Amino acid sequence: MEGFLDFAVNRIIPALDAGLWTSVLLIVPASLLGIAIGVIVGTARVYAPRPVGKALDWYVSLFRGTPLVVQLYFWYFALPYVSIGGVNLVLSPMWASIIGFALCSGAYQSEYIRGGLLSIKRGQLRAAQALGMTPLTTITSVVLPQAFRRALPGCGNEIIYLIKYSSLASIITVSDLTGMGRSLAKSTFRNTEVFIVVGLYYLALVTVATFVLRAVEKRLELPGFETKKD
Amino acid sequence: MDQPAILRVENIVKTIGGQRILDDVSFAVKKGGLKVLIGPSGAGKSTLLSCINFLSPPDSGVISLDGKPVNGKSKKELLALRQQVGMIFQDFNLFDHLSAMENVRVALIKVKGLDKRAATNRAMEELARVGLADKPSLYPAQLSGGQKQRVSVARALALDPKVLLLDEPTSALDPELIGEVLTVIRDLADEGMTMVMATHQISFSASLADEFLFMEKGRIVERGAPAVLLSRNSGSRTQSFCAKLSELAGDASCEIAS
Numbered sequence: 001m002e003g004f005l006d007f008a009v010n011r012i013i014p015a016l017d018a019g020l021w022t023s024v025l026l027i028v029p030a031s032l033l034g035i036a037i038g039v040i041v042g043t044a045r046v047y048a049p050r051p052v053g054k055a056l057d058w059y060v061s062l063f064r065g066t067p068l069v070v071q072l073y074f075w076y077f078a079l080p081y082v083s084i085g086g087v088n089l090v091l092s093p094m095w096a097s098i099i100g101f102a103l104c105s106g107a108y109q110s111e112y113i114r115g116g117l118l119s120i121k122r123g124q125l126r127a128a129q130a131l132g133m134t135p136l137t138t139i140t141s142v143v144l145p146q147a148f149r150r151a152l153p154g155c156g157n158e159i160i161y162l163i164k165y166s167s168l169a170s171i172i173t174v175s176d177l178t179g180m181g182r183s184l185a186k187s188t189f190r191n192t193e194v195f196i197v198v199g200l201y202y203l204a205l206v207t208v209a210t211f212v213l214r215a216v217e218k219r220l221e222l223p224g225f226e227t228k229k230d
Numbered sequence: 231m232d233q234p235a236i237l238r239v240e241n242i243v244k245t246i247g248g249q250r251i252l253d254d255v256s257f258a259v260k261k262g263g264l265k266v267l268i269g270p271s272g273a274g275k276s277t278l279l280s281c282i283n284f285l286s287p288p289d290s291g292v293i294s295l296d297g298k299p300v301n302g303k304s305k306k307e308l309l310a311l312r313q314q315v316g317m318i319f320q321d322f323n324l325f326d327h328l329s330a331m332e333n334v335r336v337a338l339i340k341v342k343g344l345d346k347r348a349a350t351n352r353a354m355e356e357l358a359r360v361g362l363a364d365k366p367s368l369y370p371a372q373l374s375g376g377q378k379q380r381v382s383v384a385r386a387l388a389l390d391p392k393v394l395l396l397d398e399p400t401s402a403l404d405p406e407l408i409g410e411v412l413t414v415i416r417d418l419a420d421e422g423m424t425m426v427m428a429t430h431q432i433s434f435s436a437s438l439a440d441e442f443l444f445m446e447k448g449r450i451v452e453r454g455a456p457a458v459l460l461s462r463n464s465g466s467r468t469q470s471f472c473a474k475l476s477e478l479a480g481d482a483s484c485e486i487a488s
Contacts, residue, residue: 126285127323127382131337131389132313141340146327224326224371 019180033102038109063107097169112154116147156213242291253448262422269445275428316386331366356384376407396427
């Protein structure tokens, strides 16, 4: 490991910084979309009419039940051969990854949200109904603000996972952190140094995300909704 | 005496899981009246109250408010009905993520369409009315049971209901907290609020009610003025039920003050 510091500063860090930006561009939209999908799907699975709920149960089973790599292969390699109404959709590696991550993450997020929804006592729904609220108002003003708070630790956990499985984008040719690291390792044969630093970059990303999530939890905290009991 | 009934309940039948919970129940309340539902658990008191605002829609029978029968099939009519009929629950059912003031305010904004300032002012007025003017920013988790129930009364009153339905409003409270809620209910009765209340607080409600309705197995089996039903040798079901309750409670309060 001679000259590790030089090698790290001159070669690894510049390469990974470029990849870092790409990774962030994957992670941020995918996690936000994932949450949005999770909230909508989770809510619909609990409150929507039977057929809709059933269909969404299938969505969750499918995306939780198949490997993410296979899903990414599908979005990137297979989708161009699938003709939908005469149109063949070709996604860029970035878009294929974002969509793949968001749909997979959304399936998991919907489970956390569903759990949060089910934790709300029926009495509050009856009270909202008795005040003349429509079902939609009840969901947006009474149910979701509470369910989201209860689901937040789980949702945050899923985002941490997403940061790490975003590395799979590299197998469909995205030059993210992992992708950049792999090319550098290939061309320099210094696998050990490169992958240690790649690991540290992910560790840093997760640390920042943990910090942000904790700040969000703190901001949304209300008496009766403490995430930490002391 | 010929004042028309503000709320009329006619021939209500409700079956849940093959069991007849309400069996042809009828009564009517005049403006400012207070009907008290008494009877053993499982008699159908709660179900009757939630049939009135269609939280559990009756299988048959007619609910009329201000002389107009409610069409249970029309969602719009039901939403309008519920704005005019307030409900107080045994376990308060406050919205846990909202402060006391926001609990009272939320329906003013989301249902009545008031702007935030007007709604806040109104919510503060209602909190003051139930003696909680100094606690608007506390959350349900920070309030005692009695305070929670008073917030829920304020929340119902904010919508200017024509009738208030109270489903055992003090049953979930510690004994020392019952008084503050009863005081609020007495004030409402004195102000002329029309109410239908299920309760086990028989001697308290005797001084306010214009009629007791004694329910058993889904039917109103006895009805009349509290003074008549509770008189020592009336031989009424109400009297013996009340005597049993006060025996269990260890006091001899099954009498009316007047």
